[in-house]
Amino acid sequence: MPLEFGLWRVDGQPVRVATRPMSVESKLEDLIEADPEILGRPLLLIGRQVQTGHGKFIDLLGIDAEGGLHILELKRDRTPREVVAQLLDYGSWVQALSNEQVREIHGAYARKRGLAEELDEAFALCFGSSPPEALNGTHTLTVVASEVDAATERIVTYxxxxxxxxxxxxxxxxxxxxxxxxxxxxxxxxxxxxxxxxTGTKARGKQEQWNGTDWYVSFGDESGGRSWEDALQYGFVSAGGGEWFSRTLRSLPVGARVFTHIPKVGYVGVGTVSGEPQPFADTVLTVGDESRRMADLPLKGGYRPDRGPTQEGNTADRREWIVPVEWEQAVPREKAYWRTGLFANQNSACKLRARFTIDEVSRHFGIG
Structure with missing residues (x-):
């Protein structure tokens, strides 16, 4: 049977609140755009009246915190068959959208409304985090209606x-x-x-393309006894305290460009990996024109020199691992750069695909 619900005022005796003709159905699109929380779930709108490749127009297109797309279509005066068929057609088009196409749709929508044009920034303002690497991994189709007749209920449920x-x-x-x-x-x-x-096998293009060079490094200078002052002065990045923390850092290849970020502070340097990862006790760094054992330098940090897997009864590698870096541009902690939408991640290192972050940090540090 068709869906129905009521509302009662209960100041004293229950009094049923009267329904009124849904003259606002024509305004629902405006209401949802003004406050997407009307939908009952966190959603960032990225398009309105989005033209598909088939010459049709999607009423509203949104994205959720996991990067899934949401297609919203108002029923208006169409029959259940018409509106459902239209949504299925939209879904067939949306599922093929690449990461770049999703960003272009959002950019066009934002420019018309004077909003943050970069999806990374808009996503962070909405959800408080960077967008996932893959966008449009899933999609959902929603009929928005003021009335649900029996035929619509049967078709949708089926x-x-x-x-x-x-x-x-x-x-x-x-x-x-x-x-x-x-x-x-x-x-x-x-x-x-x-x-x-x-999207399964059609997931190609859902991630931002990686340029094959740029990496993100998280330098936690308040944990593990490491110091950014040391890293800035002697040229290195480091991570340790457990396999999970050091594994990704040890994957950094020589020649990689690293965008280095201090958690909850900002980006502090961009440089090029100049040597293979080594445990702290084995690391040799170039200081001036000479090679120096890192353990012999006057360091401010501790770097876990004696917690390797070779100790008796200890199978976990908790050593600090060091990766030498030649800084192209780097600044003290207090001059770190941050703005809403920049990429941040808990991994010690990962491929940096976020074009917005690469462009903004490079611009800030004057790097080509």
Whole structure:
């Protein structure tokens, strides 16, 4: 049977609040754009009336914190068959969008509205974190309607529950009480029952392309007894205290360009890896024109020199690993650079695909 729900005022005796004709259905698109939280889930809108490759226009296109895309289509006066068929057609087009195409759609939308044009910045403002490396790994289809007739309910339930099509209906009802107008919402199908499919073999292009050179390094100078002053003066990055912390740093190849970030502080340097990773006790660094054992330098940090896997009864490698770096540009901690949307990650090192971060940090440090 068609979905329905009511609202009661209970100051004293329960009084049912009257529904009113959903004249605001034509305004729903404006209301959702003004406050996407009306949908009941965190969502960043990246497009409105987005033209597809088939000459049609998607009412609203959004992205969630996991990088999945959400296609929102208002039912308006169309039949259930028409609106569902339209959504399926949109889904077939959206699933093929690459990372770059998603960013272009957002950029065009943001420029028209005077918003942050870079998706990284808008994503961070909305969700408080950098976007995932892969965008559009999943997508969901939503019919937005003020009324849900029996035919729509049957079609959507059949496709979503029987064939795992990521399709649902967001149903709005309008109420009026003593001159005030309220908007209530509910979903036709519980979200847990609607699976957003992965793009699977079509995931190529969902990540930002890597240029083959740039890496991100997280230099935790408040943990493990390491000091950024040492790294800045003698030219290195380091990580340790456990296999998880040092493994990614040890994957840095000679010749890689590293964008170095101090967690919760900002970017402090860009340089080129000039030597193979070595445990602290074995590391030799070039100081001036001579080679010096790192252990013999006047260091401010500790660097776990004696916690290797060769100690009796100790199988975990907790040593500090050192990677020599020739700094192209580097600054003291207090001059670190940060702005909303820049990439940050818990890994000690990873491939840096975030074009926005590469461009902004390079610009700030005057690097070509």
């Amino acid at each position: 496709l979503a529950s029987g064939y795992q099509v990521p399709l649902n209906v967001l149903f709005f009802r309008c109420f009026e009480d003593e001159g005030r107008v309220y908007l209530a919402r509910t979903w036709l199908i519980d979200d847990a029952e609607v699976a957003a499919p992965s």
